[in-house]
Amino acid sequence: MSGSLKVRVQRYRPEEDDAPWWQSFEVPWSEDTSVLDALNHIKDVEDGSLSYRWSCRMAICGSCGVMVNDEPRLGCKTFLRHYADADEIVLRPLENLAVERDLVSDIDPMLAHIETVQPWLQREQAEAPEAGETLQTPVQMARYESFSHCINCGLCYAACPQFGRNPDFLGPAALTLAQRYNLDSRDEGREARMPFLNGEDGVWACTFVGYCSDVCPKDVDPAAAINQGKVASNVNYAVNLFRLLRGGDDA
Amino acid sequence: MRKPLPPRQDALWWWRHPAYRRYMLREATALPLFLYALCLLYGVRELGRGETAFQAWLAFMESPPLIALQAVALLAVLWHAWTWFQLVPKILVIPTRHGTLPGHWLRLAHVVPAALCWLLLPLLAWWALGQFAGGGA
Known part of the structure; x- marks a missing residue:
């Protein structure tokens, strides 16, 4: 051939x-x-x-x-x-x-959006290496594993008409990485990420076109991650409302 | 020296790929439903104005263009529901002991109740109307 x-x-x-x-x-x-x-x-x-x-x-x-x-x-x-x-x-x-x-x-806008959601493992208190590994079961890992295959190639941003319309939209890869770390049992950075997911340019700016998942070369399925992020955002809203009603701060 | 070409989204972006056209078709199902909702609101208003007005509205709804609109609205709502049922497994993650509930079960758990509602609600309405008419006679 x-x-x-x-x-x-x-x-x-x-x-x-x-x-x-x-x-x-x-x-x-x-x-x-x-x-x-x-x-x-x-x-x-x-x-x-x-x-x-x-x-x-x-x-x-x-x-x-x-x-x-x-x-x-x-x-x-x-x-x-x-x-x-x-x-x-x-x-x-x-x-x-x-x-x-x-x-x-120029992929800088995409990289800036990825940085915004703080896609790294965060712990509330620093731990010394001597304290040993933070263990995770295979079932806990399976919750986020497919979302961790992202290689930041930007194909999902090229496929996303919402990002084309509004470059401030955090976009598929950034929101997928936010979800990836929020689902990680070792991570404690959810409260720092949720304001970006809940914001105007967060998960709710996605209208589930779904083409990002079609073009992803690593089968990450960003559309699934973002729309699961909408569920997380709703839960977060209810939690915040409850906290505010009790006279606390939202988070 | 940098001189980048700014990105530009033209008005016909949605025509360029079948995935975008499918998306727009799914979103456009809202339009016939919007028109149908206007017709229903008009019907509620006419109901309040008395029997003659309501009968006129019923006749209006049975005219060929309105029957066509209702047929299109019916197809649109069925298509919209079907596309969302297909997307449910992406959103709904239900953990089980060995992983998560498989997608086809989640789809079935939506399609079956929807189909039952489709069958049972008209039957219920038909029965209720019969009771009402019977009580009035």
Whole structure:
């Protein structure tokens, strides 16, 4: 199984261009040629000025996300053989993010949102290593495990029309990570995260389009995490109401 | 020097992918239901205005365009309910001793009561109307 395929790439060089433009290449492919291999071929053989992000080639680093025929995909996990019957494949930088150059998107807004929800294990009191491990049963781990597979590739942000409409929306990956740590039996940082989940740009800004879960290359299912976050937000609201009625602080 | 191209969401974003079109179809089911709700509110108003007005409203509701609207509203509500039942396992996580309750059980636990309501409520209404008419005769 082999052949050649027309690859149309969106170009944008900030020093020279005021608007993006298209460039086409004829790329030879065999059964194991990925979109990332095709981009490497173009850069090595056809046009060395083409810019794109990549690193691991095995869907771990999350760097090579691009729009392939209008779908957010990892270049290394998408193969030209699946497009053998198409006239061409069209590569664009990830949707909903600013374009720095060619296929390179600015993922800073996504990283800022992820940082907002404090996605790390938090303990109310620091423990010395001598105190030993904090143990967790397999059932406790299963509650959050699938949500911990996120590689921050940003495909879910490119798939999310709510993030496209409102860049302040914390978005699929950030809200999934918040849920991942809230569900972790070792974590005690829920009260610090809930104000962000409850806020206007938190879980309630999600309208369950669900496409984020379709495009996730690690089967994380962000739509499930966010909508479980809505349940958690409701419970948190009731708890806060109860606390306020009793004259306490909300949290 | 940086000169990033700002992202722009065009008005037809929802047409670009089948997943978005399915989402918009699900959300658009609210529109025929909104029109149907207006018709019902109008009916309540006419009921308050007396029997002649109410009979006129009934005739209005039986006109072909209104029958078509009610058919569309019925299909819309069925489709909306079906799509949400499919999504329930993503939201509802019920822990069991060995993990969580499987998705198909959760879907069944929604579909079966909904189907029963669909069958039993009209029967109940029909029976109640019969009682009412019988009592009046």
